[in-house]
Amino acid sequence: MEEEVIGIDLGTTYSCAAYVDEHGAPKIIVNSFGTCTTPSVVAYDNEGKVLVGEAALQSAVDPKNIVYDSKRMIGRQFIDKPIQDDMKLWPFKVVDQVGKPHVELNINGQEKLVAPEEVSAEILKEIRGNVEHSLGKKISRAVITVPAYFDNKQRQETMNAAEKAGLTVLRLVSEPTAAAIAYNLSNQIDDNILIYDLGGGTFDVSIVKSHSGKKLLVLAIQGHTHLGGQDFDQGIMEYALEEFKSEGKSFPEDRPKAMKRLRTACMEAKHKLTFQDKPYEIQIECEGAVYTCMLTKEKLEEICGPKIRGTLDVVDQALKMAELKEDQIKYVLLVGGSTRIPLVQNLLKEKFGGEHKMLHGINPDHAVAHGAAIYAHMLKKVTPEPKPRIKDPETKPATTISAPVPPPHPSSALQLEVQDIIPLSIGFECRGGLFQPVIEKGTKFPYKKETTSCTAYDNQGSVFSGIYEGERANVKNNFKLGEVGLRLLNKKEKQGYKLKETFEIDINGILHVTTTEIATGNKAEIEISYNGCAHKEMNIETYVEESLRCAEEDQAFRDLIQTRNSFESTIYGKKRAIEKEMNDNKLSKPDGEKGLELLNSYLEWSDDFPQDKNVYAEKLKEL
Structure with a gap:
């Protein structure tokens, strides 16, 4: 069977696939229900059958066995606040499995645990099957899109989902970049484009520099991985429930099927x-009672407005990162179904200077899949290059894939070069919980960097470091990606071992970390883990205020770590001085050992990490 490559927009609410036809035009694949998008919903019935999309929604399966929002769970820890908040709304049960959220199904009285990537794999299998049936071609390779602000663990688990679905990932590409590819090739833009991508469950802002449709460079990425149309639906539901109560009616919130129908009605109202402009009546019949609620456009904007206005703060952060002003943005590209909301469009027009700045032309639900398909077609016949070894993004040329792309018009042959950047800084945990960035936010990838370090204290038996992604000074506020643990064979004094840490981001934005003991070559690699501190997503409605508060907290934490390090350096200096005097026979052994014992007690005190930096100075005075 002939093989085809496709692009897949694996969405929170809906997923979509496309391919490039013989004329060089991207085409959306229509599924077996005759629609262009497939609901990202999976149902598990009592016969062991798996239903996906419309089949899942229309099934009579127990709502507790119908799973959605896998994209909001994937790569997350069970204890993360967004997961804990969503668990209160989901009809299905989510449990902790070694720190990772799993959906607990009940199949004929038997418990079955399903990981988020397994749910996503079922969606990808369904899409793959639909495409093979529609085109009559084998599908085994695809470009899959992810939110620009997805962290390393979320990207890795998406790759795992594709593997479980029998797909080889040609490339993971960010959703805004894919949308820009779709518009870029057809419009031949030569300027800065801001992509505002507000979908069902995630929000991204990317700024790209387009060079006449032939080169696409990402300048900035910002986002929020837990914001989208579903959050607006939830706000409408809460309003409707309050309205029902004001009329003296209590809606059966403990009934999953009733809540599912209410959510559907609220989504329809939106x-x-x-x-x-005409008000819309939300009406639900349940258990013999009729529940009604009138929703006006003004009330809808009141419900959604704070979150939508909060997205403009994220836009400002992207502009700051790209070092651009609003008037330096040529076009604003709207992607994702939630950008149809009039308030979104009006706020962006006001901010960037009018309707002429807004890019339309491709269905916002299809743009990402179109771009992914174009990119997949580019990579179809490209021989993979050796793994890149780039050390300095400022001085080394970017590694890119360049290949002929079937043009929208037969007379023009295009080349496309795509260069993406990492959304968050990546680094390791230093003693005390201080985050030490190795690869800075905004670095182009693929990329590789090596750093060196030493053991932090006397007689250190191992090097065990958490690997994190984020911008906060204290690692507990960042995303924990995994751990690297290396055993040291001999006991040595502080700084007795020299170590090399190698951080490498591959072409898909996936991280590889290795710690090597320089003298022996003994090494260890990163292991993915789900045991970090609970992560709290920044409130989109108070984004600026929270950012300022976090900056103050981070500086105070850095000052505390610096004070402690200075204290310990002073103590170690005194230890080395006593040891030298003992070796030179200038100090008796009993007196020397007494002094060392006292100094070691000070180090033990510091090891408990007192949180008031002033006590370190007081402790030194005792000496």
Whole structure:
């Protein structure tokens, strides 16, 4: 069977696939239900059958065995606040499995645990099957899109989902970049484009520099991995429930099927008011009672407004990162179904200077899949290059894939070069919990960097470091990606071992970390883990205020670590001086050992990490 490559937009609410036809035009694949998008929903029935998309939604399967939002769970820890908040809303049960969230199904009375990437794999299998049936071609390779702000663990688990679905990932590409590819090739833009991508469950802002449709460089990425249309639906539901109560009616919130119908009705109300000004009546019949609630366009904007306005703060952060002003943005590209909301468009027009700045032309639900398909077609016949070894993004040329792309018009042959950047800084945990960045946010990838370090204290038996992604000074506020543990064979004094840490980001934005003892070559590699501190997503409605508060907290924490390090350096200096005097016979052994014992007690005190930096100076005075 002939083989085809495709692009897949693996979405929170809906997923979509496309390919490039013989004329060089991207085409959306229509599924077996005759629609262009497939609901990202999976149902597990009592016969062991798995239903996906519309089949899952229309099934009579127990709502507790119908799973959605796998994209909001994938790569997350069970204790993360967004997971804990969503668990209160999901009809299905989510449990902790070695720190990782799993959905607990009940199949004929038997418990079955399903990981988020396994749910996503079922969606990818369904898409793959639909495409093979539609095109009559084998599908085994694809470009899959992810939110630009997805961290390393979320990207890795998406790769795992594709593997479980029998797909080889040609490339993971960020959703805004894919959308820019789709518009870039057809419009031949030669300027700065801001992509505002607000979908069902995630929000991204990317700024790219386009060079006449032939080169696409990502300048900035910002985002929020837990914001989208579903959050607006939830706000409408909460309003409707309050309205029902004000009329003296108590809606059966403990009934999953009733809540599912209410959510569907609220989503329908949101969609209707996107295109009409006339108030819309939400109406639900349940257990013989009729529940009604009138929703106006003004009330809808009141419900969604704070979150939507909060996204503009994220836009400002992206502009700051790219070192651009609003008037330096040529076009604003709207991606994702939630950008149809009039308030979103009006705020962006006001910010960037009018309707002429807004890019339209491709269905916002299809743009990402179109771009992914174009990129997949580019990579189809490209022989993979050796793994890149780039050390300095400022002085070394970027490694890119360049290949002929079937043009929108037969007369023009295009080349496309795509260069993406990492959304968050990556580094390791230093003693005391201080985050030490190795690869800075905004670095182009693929990329490799090596650092060196030493053991932190006397007689250190191992080097065990957490690897994190984020911008906060204290690692507990960042995303823990994994751990690297290396045993040291002999006991040596502080700084007795020299170590090399190698951080490498591959072409898909996946991290590889190795710690090597320089003298012996003994090494260890990163192991993915789900045992970090609970992560709290920054509140989009108070984004600026929280950012300022975090900056103050981070500086105070850095000052505390610096004070402690200075204290310990002073103590170690005194230890080395006593040891030298003992070796030179200038100090008796009893007196020397007494002094060393006292100094070691000070180090033990410091090892408990007192949180008041002033006590370190007081402790030194005792000496």
